[in-house]
Amino acid sequence: MTAELKQQTVVVSTIDEIRKLTDAFRGETLGLVPTMGYLHDGHMNLIKQSLNKCDHTVVSIFINPRQFSPSEDLDIYPNNLSRDIEKLESIGVDVLFYPNRDTIYPEGFKTNIQVDGITQHLCGKSRPELFKGVATVVLKLFNIVRPQHAFFGEKDWQQLAVIETMTRDLNIDVHIHRVPLIREPDGLAMSSRNSNLSPEERKKALSLSRSLNDSKEKVNRGITSSKQLRQNIKNIIAAEPGTQIDYISICDPISLEEKEEVKGRTLIALAVKIGPARLIDNCIIGD
Numbered sequence: 609m610t611a612e613l614k615q616q617t618v619v620v621s622t623i624d625e626i627r628k629l630t631d632a633f634r635g636e637t638l639g640l641v642p643t644m645g646y647l648h649d650g651h652m653n654l655i656k657q658s659l660n661k662c663d664h665t666v667v668s669i670f671i672n673p674r675q676f677s678p679s680e681d682l683d684i685y686p687n688n689l690s691r692d693i694e695k696l697e698s699i700g701v702d703v704l705f706y707p708n709r710d711t712i713y714p715e716g717f718k719t720n721i722q723v724d725g726i727t728q729h730l731c732g733k734s735r736p737e738l739f740k741g742v743a744t745v746v747l748k749l750f751n752i753v754r755p756q757h758a759f760f761g762e763k764d765w766q767q768l769a770v771i772e773t774m775t776r777d778l779n780i781d782v783h784i785h786r787v788p789l790i791r792e793p794d795g796l797a798m799s800s801r802n803s804n805l806s807p808e809e810r811k812k813a814l815s816l817s818r819s820l821n822d823s824k825e826k827v828n829r830g831i832t833s834s835k836q837l838r839q840n841i842k843n844i845i846a847a848e849p850g851t852q853i854d855y856i857s858i859c860d861p862i863s864l865e866e867k868e869e870v871k872g873r874t875l876i877a878l879a880v881k882i883g884p885a886r887l888i889d890n891c892i893i894g895d
């Protein structure tokens with residue numbers, strides 16, 4: 609991108625400032641892309657969808673403490689604001705909303721959004737705080753920024769399902785756009801957390817996408833037993849010493865209920881701890 613195409617991204621941290629800016633966009637379409645920063649091409653793809661669809665785009669960067677349990681990686685979550693701003697300017701994002709924790713959760717904050725059912729599966733089992741924290745912060749961001757459109761990645765399949773359910777159940781007037789998962793050239797699902805992996809751990813992390821590709825091939829060859837497919841994924845990942853599987857789910861992509869057989873559209877989703885990072889990946893098989 610040439611320097612001429614760069615536009616300055618306005619960075620605001622308070623609710624008053626962001627409201628003033630988005631008030632000025634009234635009558636035009638506004639897209640919101642919520643992130644936790646340390647932007648990579650997966651994020652940039654979401655942002656491009658918003659830039660294409662909407663007159664204005666607000667990207668938010670907020671490392672949401674309420675979606676981490678005390679034992680999780682909040683303290684080592686990567687960040688680099690100046691690098692992120694450069695990336696946003698290079699593609700012409702209007703506004704970065706970069707609130708601090710007290711702005712989002714002032715003293716006395718007492719409300720949580722709980723989506724039932726789908727949060728009992730996959731990541732919800734081992735990260736009990738995660739989706740309450742996600743739903744609460746996303747609803748807050750919707751109310752603060754007041755976009756007509758919001759963009760989320762299928763990398764976090766369950767998170768998208770939670771946000772879609774919340775938006776539908778609470779009649780929130782925001783159109784949720786699903787954006788496909790973006791991978792590195794070698795297959796690793798892009799994630800800010802990848803930067804916390806050593807080169808050796810990163811190699812081990814390739815076992816996630818390898819096991820998903822292998823499952824796709826097995827299904828194409830007629831193997832549809834979830835038990836057999838799950839065991840196969842386990843074997844591929846466990847062959848890498850130091851990996852710790854949290855879950856392997858073969859489930860319905862909407863209800864997230866486990867399936868015994870791969871019949872029709874099926875989600876395979878994984879979470880694996882490697883060194884300091886807990887990585888997730890998924891793929892859809894079937895029509």
Ligand code: AMP
Nearest residue numbers: 643644645650760761763764789790798
């Ligand atoms: P995060 O900063 O990890 O909380 O992610 C912010 C948004 O970017 C979420 O909607 C994620 O699903 C999305 N995202 C993160 N990584 C990817 C990826 N590799 N491909 C597509 N979307 C992604």
